[in-house]
Amino acid sequence: MARTKVGLVGASGETGASILNGLLEDGSFEIIALVRPSSMSRPSNVALKDSGIELRALDLDNDSQDKIVAALEGIEILLSAVGAPGQLSQLPLATAAKTAGVKRFVPCGYVTVIPPGGVHILRDQKEEVYNLTRRLNLPYTFIDCGWWYQISFPKLPSGKIDYAVMVDNPICGKGDVPSALTDLRDVGRYVAKVIRDERTLNKMVLVYDEVWTQKEVWDLLEKVAGEKVERKYVSQEELEGRLGEYKKAAEADPTDFMKMLHVVETQYLLSWGVRGDNTPEYAKYLGYITSKELYPDFKPLKLEDFARELVAGEAKEIYVEMKAMMKAAFEKQQQQQ
Numbered sequence: 001m002a003r004t005k006v007g008l009v010g011a012s013g014e015t016g017a018s019i020l021n022g023l024l025e026d027g028s029f030e031i032i033a034l035v036r037p038s039s040m041s042r043p044s045n046v047a048l049k050d051s052g053i054e055l056r057a058l059d060l061d062n063d064s065q066d067k068i069v070a071a072l073e074g075i076e077i078l079l080s081a082v083g084a085p086g087q088l089s090q091l092p093l094a095t096a097a098k099t100a101g102v103k104r105f106v107p108c109g110y111v112t113v114i115p116p117g118g119v120h121i122l123r124d125q126k127e128e129v130y131n132l133t134r135r136l137n138l139p140y141t142f143i144d145c146g147w148w149y150q151i152s153f154p155k156l157p158s159g160k161i162d163y164a165v166m167v168d169n170p171i172c173g174k175g176d177v178p179s180a181l182t183d184l185r186d187v188g189r190y191v192a193k194v195i196r197d198e199r200t201l202n203k204m205v206l207v208y209d210e211v212w213t214q215k216e217v218w219d220l221l222e223k224v225a226g227e228k229v230e231r232k233y234v235s236q237e238e239l240e241g242r243l244g245e246y247k248k249a250a251e252a253d254p255t256d257f258m259k260m261l262h263v264v265e266t267q268y269l270l271s272w273g274v275r276g277d278n279t280p281e282y283a284k285y286l287g288y289i290t291s292k293e294l295y296p297d298f299k300p301l302k303l304e305d306f307a308r309e310l311v312a313g314e315a316k317e318i319y320v321e322m323k324a325m326m327k328a329a330f331e332k333q334q335q336q337q
């Protein structure tokens with residue numbers, strides 16, 4: 001049987017790599033990675049090419065509409081896992097997908113459950129893409145995945161897990177708000193199922209592995225590591241105060257992504273840590289179907305197993321290339337000063 005042609009934007013990124021692995025594991029897809037010309041030489045993209053995956057050049061920020069349409073030729077399902085700053089660059093992609101006759105567009109979701117309309121800037125940018133998709137009458141699936149296991153843990157006093165913990169998370173409020181969590185490695189395995197499922201056409205889907213409160217996650221880490229973890233609490237009022245300051249700083253310098261990142265991070269804490277948006281129940285209220293309803297036989301990776309990998313020094317570090325690029329850029333800047 002002919003394999004379904006799937007185009008993937010962002011295959012070199014964290015979510016994109018998980019999706020790529022999920023599609024490869026599934027085996028029923030012919031994958032075309034749509035890659036920025038400036039990134040063709042990135043080690044992850046070179047590795048894709050070497051493994052036999054077709055790479056097509058696509059620059060969402062600079063290519064003409066005709067060029068984007070041409071890059072999508074023959075693609076039946078179009079997936080985007082463009083990084084956080086690139087959400088609005090998907091607007092021309094949606095329009096081109098309609099012209100190119102794409103049968104299902106899956107723009108970049110892959111965040112927690114958040115209602116649109118002022119709670120989170122990233123969610124609102126995604127909503128712009130979703131709304132254009134609907135205006136175009138382009139068949140779609142919007143997929144969110146809860147919060148990754150990989151960024152759910154605080155650091156340990158011993159420094160044992162510093163190699164893989166990117167952010168030393170605080171505990172929001174009393175830490176008793178439940179939140180849907182997913183191992184990043186499962187995201188792609190879910191996506192492979194969702195995109196060939198007729199039940200998910202023109203639907204929003206929440207895929208998730210397990211639901212935990214922050215207090216439970218901290219208790220789990222202490223149990224697995226045999227170390228007491230310092231609990232740094234942050235109240236709703238403190239978070240709201242910080243958000244106001246971060247917003248002002250970001251507005252004063254809209255081109256500085258790091259300033260915007262503080263806004264993004266704080267809005268996440270308020271959404272999943274305080275408001276309690278990121279639950280399957282709220283997702284269903286917002287109109288999502290969940291992976292538990294769709295795929296009851298799916299065997300999710302367990303948070304406890306991930307905690308053991310983390311403590312054993314066996315977890316995969318995330319954003320390695322990005323961190324190396326940022327370090328090199330910082331060093332270059334220092335040399336020039």
Ligand SMILES: NC(=O)c1ccc[n+]([C@@H]2O[C@H](COP(=O)([O-])OP(=O)(O)OC[C@H]3O[C@@H](n4cnc5c(N)ncnc54)[C@H](OP(=O)(O)O)[C@@H]3O)[C@@H](O)[C@H]2O)c1
Pocket residue numbers: 009010011012013014015016035036038039042045058059060061081082083084086089108109110111112122145146147148151
């Ligand atoms: N649920 C969670 O816990 C969680 C955690 C982190 C992120 N996320 C979300 O997941 C989504 C994907 O983010 P990520 O962090 O996985 O991505 P990422 O690792 O930053 O990778 C971004 C990818 O997008 C590509 N890209 C960026 N701008 C592009 C453009 N203008 N045209 C074409 N390609 C472009 C990059 O390609 P190059 O090779 O050209 O650089 C790269 O492959 C975002 O919505 C993010 O907010 C969710």
